[in-house]
Amino acid sequence: MSRNALINELRAIAGEHYVLIEKEDVIVYEQDGSIFQVMPEIVVLPANVEQVSAVIKAAKRANVPIVPRGSGTGLAGGAVPAEGGIVLSLARLDRILKIDLPNRIAIVEPGVINQDVTKAVAKDGFFYAPDPSSQAACSIGGNVANNSGGPHTLAYGVTTNHVLGLEVVLDDGQIIWLGGEVPDTPGYDLCGIFVGSEGTLGIVTKIAVRLMKTRESVRTLLAVFDQMDHATQTVVDITGAGIIPAALEMMDRTTIEAVERGAPVGLPRDAEAVLIVEVEGVREQTERAVEVARGICQRNGAREARVARDESERQLLWKGRKGAFGAMGALAPNYYVQDGVVPRSQLPEIMRRIAEISKQYNLRIANVFHAGDGNLHPNILFDMRTPGELDRVVEAGAATLRACIELGGSITGEHGIGIEKKAYIGLLFNEADLEAMSRVRKVFDPDGRFNPAKLFPTPVSCGEVRRQPANIPAGLWL
Numbered sequence: 001m002s003r004n005a006l007i008n009e010l011r012a013i014a015g016e017h018y019v020l021i022e023k024e025d026v027i028v029y030e031q032d033g034s035i036f037q038v039m040p041e042i043v044v045l046p047a048n049v050e051q052v053s054a055v056i057k058a059a060k061r062a063n064v065p066i067v068p069r070g071s072g073t074g075l076a077g078g079a080v081p082a083e084g085g086i087v088l089s090l091a092r093l094d095r096i097l098k099i100d101l102p103n104r105i106a107i108v109e110p111g112v113i114n115q116d117v118t119k120a121v122a123k124d125g126f127f128y129a130p131d132p133s134s135q136a137a138c139s140i141g142g143n144v145a146n147n148s149g150g151p152h153t154l155a156y157g158v159t160t161n162h163v164l165g166l167e168v169v170l171d172d173g174q175i176i177w178l179g180g181e182v183p184d185t186p187g188y189d190l191c192g193i194f195v196g197s198e199g200t201l202g203i204v205t206k207i208a209v210r211l212m213k214t215r216e217s218v219r220t221l222l223a224v225f226d227q228m229d230h231a232t233q234t235v236v237d238i239t240g241a242g243i244i245p246a247a248l249e250m251m252d253r254t255t256i257e258a259v260e261r262g263a264p265v266g267l268p269r270d271a272e273a274v275l276i277v278e279v280e281g282v283r284e285q286t287e288r289a290v291e292v293a294r295g296i297c298q299r300n301g302a303r304e305a306r307v308a309r310d311e312s313e314r315q316l317l318w319k320g321r322k323g324a325f326g327a328m329g330a331l332a333p334n335y336y337v338q339d340g341v342v343p344r345s346q347l348p349e350i351m352r353r354i355a356e357i358s359k360q361y362n363l364r365i366a367n368v369f370h371a372g373d374g375n376l377h378p379n380i381l382f383d384m385r386t387p388g389e390l391d392r393v394v395e396a397g398a399a400t401l402r403a404c405i406e407l408g409g410s411i412t413g414e415h416g417i418g419i420e421k422k423a424y425i426g427l428l429f430n431e432a433d434l435e436a437m438s439r440v441r442k443v444f445d446p447d448g449r450f451n452p453a454k455l456f457p458t459p460v461s462c463g464e465v466r467r468q469p470a471n472i473p474a475g476l477w478l
């Protein structure tokens with residue numbers, strides 16, 4: 001099928017306005033939150049599952065790739081059309097279709113913004129637990145594809161723990177349900193396979209999510225440290241004491257500087273690190289847990305450990321934490337967020353190693369992360385305009401990941417593999433592991449057209465060779 005014939009067919013399916021081909025229209029889809037850029041050839045914005053199915057059938061006939069896209073906040077290049085084809089935006093599938101409080105579920109379309117699920121049920125005393133810091137912008141479809149986490153997943157788990165069922169469109173356009181509205185449907189856990197598959201198996205068009213009851217009491221503690229080692233040891237000691245906070249987040253001195261310059265919330269600029277410890281539950285339990293946590297902070301040398309007096313003070317702390325990535329712009333024109341994991345007990349050592357990497361590559365690194373999960377987010381600050389700097393940034397990022405693996409951790413805690421980390425996946429999995437995963441992919445995507453050039457190393461197993469997109473600068477292709 002010619003390009004023009006495909007465009008005409010897509011226009012007949014989605015309507016003329018919703019098929020974008022001009023450079024000034026498609027340019028906004030060339031990037032996600034990562035450092036990868038590829039100009040899309042065609043962007044389609046279907047309105048419903050029938051249109052999604054028809055677009056997929058057309059793409060199959062034309063033999064072109066399909067790259068699903070939610071809100072484009074991903075940090076691993078997952079929504080970037082690395083091998084061209086059709087960028088399929090799910091942004092118009094944005095309805096909350098059903099809220100069933102007695103059964104504690106909601107059914108939503110993939111373009112629904114994460115935070116809007118909680119907003120829809122908060123007045124009835126419920127919430128949707130996975131809360132990426134990007135929750136005001138990212139979509140539930142993107143969360144499912146990346147199996148996203150957030151500050152509160154320490155206690156509640158990541159997206160896969162909150163998805164009961166999925167409607168998906170397969171490679172031949174068939175629309176099927178995986179899982180359902182009740183837990184533990186019989187047979188293979190295909191819903192579980194789709195969560196975290198980064199758009200490589202099919203298109204998610206409906207999601208049955210679990211709703212949780214708002215806790216009776218929430219207490220949030222801010223602890224201020226003059227030494228990073230003391231802060232990291234506190235994380236180890238709090239979880240070691242058997243307290244599972246709902247959230248246990250850390251910001252280092254550079255991040256505090258960014259927040260206080262960008263959107264100040266009153267964090268102490270001279271501190272080496274602050275911890276936000278949040279506990280939730282029945283009142284007596286949270287009062288006791290927050291006092292135990294406060295005692296551990298003090299024993300580890302916290303200069304200050306104070307509990308937020310009221311909801312507005314608590315919200316201010318979270319505003320600082322959740323706005324931290326955005327505030328990096330106050331320190332540098334560009335930043336590259338890494339995402340690695342270490343066992344919690346290795347937090348003191350990994351933070352020392354990141355400090356060494358920062359010196360070795362002569363780059364500022366701001367750390368803001370889900371410390372309770374051992375999930376790190378070093379933000380490497382740089383200026384794209386400085387010749388050679390980006391290459392050093394990529395090398396520093398790689399050094400961070402190698403350090404995580406050496407310490408018994410992994411190369412991603414929540415942002416996914418995408419383009420960014422596929423060269424590293426071989427450090428975690430052997431050939432047989434990758435072969436098994438690639439066979440699963442082939443069952444759902446025999447032609448390799450769903451989000452190609454993602455997840456698997458290049459060349460992938462089974463003799464399949466992937467072309468390196470010419471318009472990704474070599475230095476960016478890890």
Ligand SMILES: Cc1cc2nc3c(=O)[nH]c(=O)nc-3n(C[C@H](O)[C@H](O)[C@H](O)COP(=O)(O)OP(=O)(O)OC[C@H]3O[C@@H](n4cnc5c(N)ncnc54)[C@H](O)[C@@H]3O)c2cc1C
Binds near residue numbers: 077139149199205
């Ligand atoms: C400031 C900031 C803070 C962040 N904080 C966190 C955090 O705390 N925790 C965390 O986990 N992540 C975080 N992220 C990363 C990002 O927000 C998440 O990965 C999020 O889930 C991406 O959602 P999205 O809608 O933007 O997806 P996109 O970026 O559009 O796409 C992400 C992936 O999902 C696929 N996809 C999208 N929709 C579908 C669909 N319907 N069917 C199949 N595949 C699909 C895409 O192909 C791509 O591979 C942060 C990002 C930013 C910019």
